[in-house]
Amino acid sequence: MEPSSESGMCKRARRLRSDAEQNRDRIIEAARNVYRREGLGASMASIARAAGVGIATLFRRFPTRMELIAAVFEEPMRRNRDAAVAARDEDSAWEGFRGYVETVCALQAVNRGFAEVLTMNYGTAKVLERQRQEAFEAFTELIGRAKREGRLREDFSPEDLPILLMANAGVLGAVGDAGPAASKRLVGQMLRAFSESGSEPLPPAPGPKELLRGMVRQRRAGGG
Amino acid sequence: MEPSSESGMCKRARRLRSDAEQNRDRIIEAARNVYRREGLGASMASIARAAGVGIATLFRRFPTRMELIAAVFEEPMRRNRDAAVAARDEDSAWEGFRGYVETVCALQAVNRGFAEVLTMNYGTAKVLERQRQEAFEAFTELIGRAKREGRLREDFSPEDLPILLMANAGVLGAVGDAGPAASKRLVGQMLRAFSESGSEPLPPAPGPKELLRGMVRQRRAGGG
DNA sequence: AACCAAGTGGAATGACCTATCCGCTTGTGT
């Protein structure tokens, strides 16, 4: 705390060399793509390869996997927070509620990593935890308005959202190609359950063949 | 095909030696427990250790992981099929429907391996596939009756069941201790969505702390 | 009691993964 008290507070310990900065960006970009396709279980080596850097470079910049995950998903999580805030401020609370739920679940459907990030414990990733907390708070306010509006059931609980996100992640992880269709169907059913007078039409159910055919074989049998 | 055409058709190629038979049973028993706790991703070595046999013995008896899974879950899957048939024959179709759905999901909650087996593609495990098919058929008949009864919504699709099972498995996999509570809540919501006039009370939602605290850290970051 | 096919366990192999080490390269301040 004595010698190099330059550089404001503590963030960004020191400025990166320009080439290092560029490598950092390439890593994050590559990780974004790999995580989207393969989920957070993707190996560090595969990310380094995709980024075109050595493994050591990856580890020097992100000593733990969580730091990389936090760097990659900080922006998506911020956008998620913003979506929740925007929903909270919509004229119709119910429409805001429905739209937000559908949007988040649709994002999960196109990004496996994001689906997992939304449903995991961050340990010590303050950035992500803060975004989630803020989104959760906006969502909770939205719930209150929607209930007062009379469109959302009184017994809806804020925790029903994380439960839905985990459920959705489960569906997406279990089926392959039919994932988006199955996910839409699930969300439709859940919204019906949440809605006070709920009888909005459902998205179509995927056919049995699609559902079965897509089902994950056993990527090392972690079936979940 | 010429010499030893004894032993009926083709099943049980030849009778096992008594000690081998006993080892086989011990393996299945051990695998049952390990799979229940850890899911189908449990290592073959850990199962052999739990059974008190050498790794080679395990592989000789069950050359592929699927063969072991099929042997372990044949009986649970048969009981699942029986439950579906019993539900189909209940007086009140809706009560049969509700009871069956709740039962299967509760079984998932106490048996991680079973939760995964119910939502995976068996490849070439005919035994399991047949049980699933029969359960599905009984369930489909039950659906028809429940709709005619007027208690189940017309737009309920048989595929909504596997979707629910995957969703439930996702919830159970994502949260730890709070799994059963979260699962019950999800099932309650879904039943509400399925029910024509549905306003039965919901199971309580788990508190935010329980939900978060239980959340899987990152068992090698395969979060979902 | 003696034979031997059937059965056994542990060592060996090889794939894949995280994480660290270390000699070489390069951006940058002077």
Place this chain on the structure above:
DNA sequence: ACACAAGCGGATAGGTCATTCCACTTGGTT
């Protein structure tokens, strides 16, 4: 232009895993 800290990437150590091999035991039959 030079010096050198910062940065680099391949090699490597050490872990888990599935799967195979092989020298040794043993149940059952005669």
